[in-house]
Amino acid sequence: MDLAAALLDGLAQATTADALLFMLFGTVVGYVFGILPGLQSVTAMSVFLPLTYWWSPAQAMYFFAGIIGAAGNGGAVTAIVLNLPGTAQNAATTLEGYPMTRAGRAVFALNLSAAASWLGAVFGVVVLLALVPVFLPFLLSFGPAETFWVAVFGLVTMVLAVAGSPAKGLVAICIGVLLAIIGMGGPRLPVPRFTFDSTYLLDGLEIVVVIIGFLVVSECILQAATVWARGRESGLATRAAAPLADDWKRQAIDGWKAPLRHWPVFLRSSALGTVVGALPGVGGTVSQFLSYNLAVATTKDSSRIGKGAEDALVATEAATNSKEGGALFPTLLFGIPGNAEMALVLAAWQIHGLEPGPSFMSTHGALAWALVFGLLFSNLVASLGTAAASPWLARLPGFDMGVLAPVVLVASLMSAFTVRSNFLDLGLLLALGLFGAFLRLYGYSVIGVVIGFVLGDVIERSFYTALQSSLGDYAVLVDSPVAATLAGMTALAAVFCAVKVARGRRDESEVAASSTGALVFAVLLLAGCLYLLWQATATGWRGGIVAPGVLALVGVLLLLVVLQTWRGRAPARVPEAAATLRLALLLGSALAVALWLGFLAGMAALLLGFWGGVQRRPLPRVLALTALFALALPVGFSWLVEAPLWRGVVAPLWPGVVGGEVLPAL
Numbered sequence: 001m002d003l004a005a006a007l008l009d010g011l012a013q014a015t016t017a018d019a020l021l022f023m024l025f026g027t028v029v030g031y032v033f034g035i036l037p038g039l040q041s042v043t044a045m046s047v048f049l050p051l052t053y054w055w056s057p058a059q060a061m062y063f064f065a066g067i068i069g070a071a072g073n074g075g076a077v078t079a080i081v082l083n084l085p086g087t088a089q090n091a092a093t094t095l096e097g098y099p100m101t102r103a104g105r106a107v108f109a110l111n112l113s114a115a116a117s118w119l120g121a122v123f124g125v126v127v128l129l130a131l132v133p134v135f136l137p138f139l140l141s142f143g144p145a146e147t148f149w150v151a152v153f154g155l156v157t158m159v160l161a162v163a164g165s166p167a168k169g170l171v172a173i174c175i176g177v178l179l180a181i182i183g184m185g186g187p188r189l190p191v192p193r194f195t196f197d198s199t200y201l202l203d204g205l206e207i208v209v210v211i212i213g214f215l216v217v218s219e220c221i222l223q224a225a226t227v228w229a230r231g232r233e234s235g236l237a238t239r240a241a242a243p244l245a246d247d248w249k250r251q252a253i254d255g256w257k258a259p260l261r262h263w264p265v266f267l268r269s270s271a272l273g274t275v276v277g278a279l280p281g282v283g284g285t286v287s288q289f290l291s292y293n294l295a296v297a298t299t300k301d302s303s304r305i306g307k308g309a310e311d312a313l314v315a316t317e318a319a320t321n322s323k324e325g326g327a328l329f330p331t332l333l334f335g336i337p338g339n340a341e342m343a344l345v346l347a348a349w350q351i352h353g354l355e356p357g358p359s360f361m362s363t364h365g366a367l368a369w370a371l372v373f374g375l376l377f378s379n380l381v382a383s384l385g386t387a388a389a390s391p392w393l394a395r396l397p398g399f400d401m402g403v404l405a406p407v408v409l410v411a412s413l414m415s416a417f418t419v420r421s422n423f424l425d426l427g428l429l430l431a432l433g434l435f436g437a438f439l440r441l442y443g444y445s446v447i448g449v450v451i452g453f454v455l456g457d458v459i460e461r462s463f464y465t466a467l468q469s470s471l472g473d474y475a476v477l478v479d480s481p482v483a484a485t486l487a488g489m490t491a492l493a494a495v496f497c498a499v500k501v502a503r504g505r506r507d508e509s510e511v512a513a514s515s516t517g518a519l520v521f522a523v524l525l526l527a528g529c530l531y532l533l534w535q536a537t538a539t540g541w542r543g544g545i546v547a548p549g550v551l552a553l554v555g556v557l558l559l560l561v562v563l564q565t566w567r568g569r570a571p572a573r574v575p576e577a578a579a580t581l582r583l584a585l586l587l588g589s590a591l592a593v594a595l596w597l598g599f600l601a602g603m604a605a606l607l608l609g610f611w612g613g614v615q616r617r618p619l620p621r622v623l624a625l626t627a628l629f630a631l632a633l634p635v636g637f638s639w640l641v642e643a644p645l646w647r648g649v650v651a652p653l654w655p656g657v658v659g660g661e662v663l664p665a666l
Contacts, residue, residue, distance in 0.1 A: 006361075007129075010369025013058060014377065019370070022059045026066020027378040031385065033067070034074025036404060040089075041071030042447075045344040046216045047412050049351075050208050050419045057352045058370050064348060065374025068341045069121065070382035072320045076113040077386065077393050081106055089323075092288040092316040100308040106394035107248040109313065111255025114383035114390075116266065116317035119259055121379040123270035123318070124277065124325020125372055128332075132361070135333055142358035144469065145477045147335070148462035149486035150358070151455045154336035156493040158448060159500070165443055165513070166500040167557050167564070171525070172445040174554045176452020177459065178532070178547070179205055186543045187464045193543040194532060200424050207347050208419055209429050210453050214446045215340070216412045217433025222440050222576065223405035225583050228614055229575035248391050256387070259318065262311045265295055266318045273319030277326025277339070291319035321379055328375070332361055332368045335458065340447045343454050345371065356458070406610050407629045410603045414634050423595050430591060434584050441576055442521050443513035460546045501560070512574045519565045526558040586610065604630040 013019055033044035044067045052060035075090035080097035093113065100109040142150075155177075159170045183204030184190040195201040259266045269291035276287035295315035296305050305312060323339075330336040335356035337343035346356045354364060361368055386393065416429050436446045470476035478484045512518060529551055535541070536548040586609050594602020607630045612622045 006365025007369050009366040010373060013366060013370055014062070014373035018059070019062050019374070020377070022055075022062035023066045023374045023377045024381065026063035026374070027070040027381045027385075028066075029063075030067035030070030030378065031074040031382050034071035034090075035077050040075065041067050042340045042344065043216050043219065043408065044071065045341060046212045047408070047415050049211060049344065049348065050415045052348050052351060053419060057349070057354060057364075057367055060348045060352070061345070061367055061370045062374045064341075064345055065371050066378040066381075068324060069321070069375045069378030072324075073114060073117055073379070073382035073386055076117070076317065076320070077110065080109045080113060081394060089288060089320055092292045093313070093320075095292065095306065096309050096313040096316070099306065100313070101394070103308055105251060105308065107390045108251035108255045108258075109308075110390040110393055111252045111387050112258040112310065112313055113255075113317045114386040115256040116259045116314050117321045118379050118383040119266065120270045120273060120318035120320065120322035121324060121376060123267075124274045124322040124328075125376055126325075127271075127274050128325045128328055128372065131329065132333070142482070143480070144462040144465040145480065145483040146486060147358060148459060148466060148477065149483060149490055150334045150336060151459045151462065153486060153490045153493060154330070154334070155452060155455060155459075156490060156497050158451060159497045165561070165564075166497065167561050168442075168444045169448055170497070170501065171554055171557050171561065172439065172448035173452040174550050174557070176449040176454075177456035177550050178554070179210060179449070180453045180456030181460065181543070181547050181550075185460070187467065187545075188542070191542045193547060194535070205428070205453075206419070206425060207350060207453070209416055209425050210432060211344065211347055211450055212412050212416050213429045213432030214436040214439075214449050217409060217429060218436025218440055218446055220405045220409035220412065221433050221437040221580060221583055221587075223401050224409070224610065225437070225576050225579035227402040227405070228583060229579035248394070252387060252390055258310050259314050262314045265298075265311045265315050268294065269315040269318040270322040273322035274326040276319075277323030278329045287319040287323045288316045291315040324375055328372060331356075332371075334358055335360060337451055337454065340450065343447070343451045346454050350454075402615055403611075403625065406607055407625075410607065410629055411633070413603065414599070417599060426591060426594065426599075430584075430587050434580070434587075437580050438521055438577075441512050441574070441580065442515075442518040460544070463546060464544065501557070512576070514565065514568050514570050515574045515577075516569060517574055517577045519562065519569055522558060522562045522565055526555065526562060529555045529558055586614075600631055600634055603634060606630070 014023075029044050029048065030041055033040060045064055048063070048067075052063070055063070072089055076093050076097070079090040079093035081101055083094050083098040083101075097109045097113065100106065155173050158173060159166055178194075182194045182201055183192070184202055185193055185204075192202060272291050272294065273287040276290060292312055292315055295309075295312040296302075299305060299309060299311055301309070304310075324341075327337075327339045327342050331342040331345060335346065335358065337346055349356050349360075354360070354367070413426060413429060417423075417426055419425070436449070439446050439449065466476050467474070470479075478487050533548060533551040533555060536543065536551055541548075586606065590602045590606035590609065592602075593605045604626055607626045608622065611617045611625060612619065
């Protein structure tokens with residue numbers, strides 16, 4: 001299908017009632033998750049990813065496009081009204097948005113944000129439309145060698161972009177690649193790799209479990225552990241703004257005019273956001289702050305900076321959604337996720353058996369344009385929704401993460417369990433979530449783990465396919481001009497990456513990363529890595545050279561991390577670490593109840609234990625919240641997807657309600 005035909009087909013599909021419904025559904029979900037502090041578009045996409053099993057690929061794309069387009073708009077609301085960015089990409093919004101709220105101009109700031117975000121999204125998509133025809137012929141020359149180098153280049157550049165310790169960033173990415181290797185595989189006949197004689201692991205790790213575990217469960221565990229360790233007050237976000245002004249209608253209209261008044265700033269920031277978004281792994285936070293800093297450096301009225309400067313707020317909001325057009329570029333053309341959201345898009349493609357990569361635009365062009373048009377639609381709906389609701393949003397109440405985190409945790413467990421109704425998936429999910437919580441706590445990138453997992457299979461498969469096509473001749477990896485160029489670019493990026501790792505310094509502001517617990521965690525990771533390396537280099541290993549190569553790299557990096565942490569360790573107390581371990585015991589107990597008496601009973605035990613036993617909230621409220629989120633919500637969801645969440649491994653205590661399942665094979 002040629003480009004024009006695919007574009008028209010995608011546009012025709014996007015205007016159907018079915019498509020509009022899914023885009024609207026995704027927009028609402030993305031907006032709500034964007035508003036709730038601590039949650040974001042990645043969380044929403046991860047929680048709802050299992051639902052895409054029952055949808056068509058196009059429906060999944062429309063839904064995800066709605067989430068991606070709306071989350072930034074929702075996150076700007078709390079950034080402006082509460083001085084608390086709803087998502088990471090809205091961090092710079094607080095610098096000028098909240099001062100406007102304190103001055104009684106919240107409605108103006110919300111409408112300015114809505115207008116600049118929508119126009120920025122249009123800018124990014126227009127740039128994408130202009131560049132795709134230029135690059136599409138180039139992609140036709142891509143084979144397995146070129147695909148291999150593109151994927152490796154994407155992972156290397158992520159290390160250059162990751163915040164914090166570059167060594168830890170590379171360790172996280174390699175962990176993701178290693179998780180993708182688990183299961184049957186290898187260069188010739190498939191053999192079990194790192195399965196430890198478990199039949200459950202022969203098919204590899206379920207992508208939904210990995211994504212939800214690292215991106216959602218880990219965040220919820222850490223949020224709940226923080227509340228446990230530091231008290232309920234640490235999870236509260238309350239409103240402390242001026243009352244709504246009488247001229248809010250004029251403010252709303254003036255807010256939509258602001259991007260046009262500052263059109264040079266808008267165009268410059270939109271272009272910068274699009275370029276930064278196209279760099280794999282960089283993300284919206286970087287584009288926002290770069291645009292903000294540029295606006296500060298070029299503003300005509302520096303006295304307004306930090307006090308509600310219009311041009312600076314236009315700069316941050318234009319970059320927020322223009323970067324999505326840039327992030328689509330490497331995702332659609334090369335199969336490299338431009339950010340965490342695009343990694344989830346690639347995961348959804350893989351769930352439906354669609355292979356991301358250079359050939360995707362030519363084979364599934366209509367599906368790609370479904371994502372683009374859905375993104376535009378959701379941005380428009382979210383922006384109009386913000387404008388219409390701005391008088392009420394300006395008086396937004398506070399939030400309590402002590403309630404939100406456990407609820408989202410239960411929803412994540414429920415969502416993942418309904419895919420296969422396998423209790424072992426729940427155990428793996430909690431194990432990965434706990435592992436991810438400690439990765440977050442000690443400065444490792446969980447997004448790096450997920451992107452490494454998504455691209456790990458592409459890297460290994462492309463590598464072995466290229467070698468098989470050349471009968472084992474490694475020259476095939478640099479035979480073509482495109483492959484040689486990509487290899488050179490990757491080598492150059494690897495040099496910069498090595499320099500960054502060698503010069504990497506401990507972040508003094510991260511107390512947990514320099515604690516004794518961080519040192520113990522790094523030593524345990526190193527011990528596990530050496531054990532797996534011993535397995536992968538033992539006589540009789542037939543799982544290929546990728547696994548031992550990655551393990552050797554991880555071993556060297558972890559040794560460096562151990563030495564750096566040892567030299568810079570401080571006698572810092574990290575109460576979140578101990579609370580995370582206590583929470584792990586509570587989760588394990590809840591999982592045992594779920595195993596024997598059913599999912600509903602297990603989740604009820606978890607919420608009762610946390611809200612009643614740990615936080616000691618009033619009993620009537622605990623019972624009401626538990627009935628709603630541990631019983632009513634799962635029952636409704638199980639009816640929707642036809643998943644019997646009441647089953648356990650005990651004999652039926654109440655036929656059709658409690659018990660009646662068998663323990664799955666290990």
